[in-house]
Amino acid sequence: MMNYPDVPIWEKYTLTIEEAARYFRIGEKKLRKLAEENPDASWLIMNGNRVQIKRRQFEKVIDSLDVI
Template identity: 40%
Template sequence: MDNDVLAYRVLLEKRKENAPFWEKKVLTVEEAAEYTGIGRTKIRQIIMKGDCPFAVTNGVQVCVIRDKFIDYLDKQFRI
C-alpha cells in the first residue's frame, strides 16, 4: 500500500480508539456493559439466545450496535 494510505489508516484507528464509547455506533460487549450497567455475562446471554437484533460479529469479536441495543432495552419489561 501507499505510505499516505497507511498513514491515514493509522490516523483513523487512533481516532477510533480515542473516541468515548458513548459516541461510538458499535460497542464491544465490555463497552455496552459499562454504558448500560448490565453485566457482560448477561449481555452475552441475551446475544446467545438467538434472533438478537443488536449484535453483529466482527470476525471473532461480538459487537453491539448501540442504537439497536438501547431500543431493545427500552422494549424489555425485565432483563
C-alpha cells in the first residue's frame, strides 16, 4: 500500500463533509442539508454516494452570505 503524504486542509481542492465542517465551522448536519437542497450547485461534487465540497467555490458562496 502506498503511503501518501497528508495534504493540509487549506490546500485541498475538495473537502469531505467532515473536513468542511471543521474548516468552515459549520455543522455537518447543516452542510448535508445544504448539499441535499442544492444538488446542482457548482460547489458540490458527488463521488459515488459521497458528497465532496469544492473548497474555493464554497468559500465564495459563504463570503456572499450574511446568514446560513
